[in-house]
Amino acid sequence: MKIQYSFPELVLPPESELVSLEEVRKLCELVLGGQLKANHVSELQLEYISIERATVAMKMPFQERLVGNPSNGVMHGGAITTLLDTCCGSAALSVLSELSFAPTLDLRVDYLSRGDNSSDIFAHAEVYKMTKNIIFTRGVAYQQQEKPVATVHANFSRLSAEHTVAMQSSIHAILEKGAV
Numbered sequence: 534m535k536i537q538y539s540f541p542e543l544v545l546p547p548e549s550e551l552v553s554l555e556e557v558r559k560l561c562e563l564v565l566g567g568q569l570k571a572n573h574v575s576e577l578q579l580e581y582i583s584i585e586r587a588t589v590a591m592k593m594p595f596q597e598r599l600v601g602n603p604s605n606g607v608m609h610g611g612a613i614t615t616l617l618d619t620c621c622g623s624a625a626l627s628v629l630s631e632l633s634f635a636p637t638l639d640l641r642v643d644y645l646s647r648g649d650n651s652s653d654i655f656a657h658a659e660v661y662k663m664t665k666n667i668i669f670t671r672g673v674a675y676q677q678q679e680k681p682v683a684t685v686h687a688n689f690s691r692l693s694a695e696h697t698v699a700m701q702s703s704i705h706a707i708l709e710k711g712a713v
Contacts, residue, residue, distance in 0.1 A: 540661050543587055545628060551586070552632045558584045559708050560632065561623050574619055577612055581623070587660040589624040591616060594653045607647045613654060613674050614642050617685040620658040621670040625689040628660050628668060632704050633697040635668055635689035644683045652676040658685070666691050 545551065561584055577599070582590040593608075593616045601609030618640055625635040648654065658672030668689040675681045692700070 543659075543661055543663070545587065545663075546630065548586075550630055552627070552629050554584065554586060554627060556632050556708060557623075557627050560704065561626070563707060573615060577615055579616055579619060582655070584623060584627060587624060587628050589620050589627070589658050591620045591623075591656045592653055593656070595651055600650070605647065605650060607650055608654060610642075610644060613644075613683055614640070616654060616656045617642055617658070617672055617674055617683065618687060620656040621672050621685060621687040622689060624658045624660050624670050624672075625668040628663060629691065631697050631701065632708075633692050633700050634704075635691060637687060638667065638690050639686075639688040641686045642683050643685075645681050648676045648680075648682040654682060658687075663691075 558581070561581060578594050578596065580592045580594075582592055593612065595608065599608050599612045601607060601611070618637060621640075622635060622637060626633075629635065654674050654676055656672055656674045658670050660668055660670050662669040668691060670685075670687045670689065672685045672687075673681045674683045674685070
């Protein structure tokens, strides 16, 4: 017997009650993308392909310096994990009601294949469920769509109203001035 299950469609609040996608895109590019200050994400040269409501696509270019196993030339699993965490976390930001951050609570990566040793790695993540306190995401990393390198399930915390308010002045200053 084959078991079939489809997740219920994600139900989001009305668009007017969600954070502006333009602000999310700018925050992701400036902070997570390392445009203001170098960080591990910018060091990996991660690029955003698209940031839409509840879904994000990214790319990590192949880099010799990120090879984890010199005998086969495959990219290090930690670099792939960072790509997936960033992609899922960015998707989580896109469904918040206020511009804020959503810390990673849990991250599970299943490596399905080693991929090849010369191609860029792409990632796609989506939010599939939200509760009052947690945002649930899933995603995939691949070099060729028909052959995933890894899948991910990640959960992110929805910060309390108190913590969100505390962060907002800093976040808006970053967006307005382009400085940390």
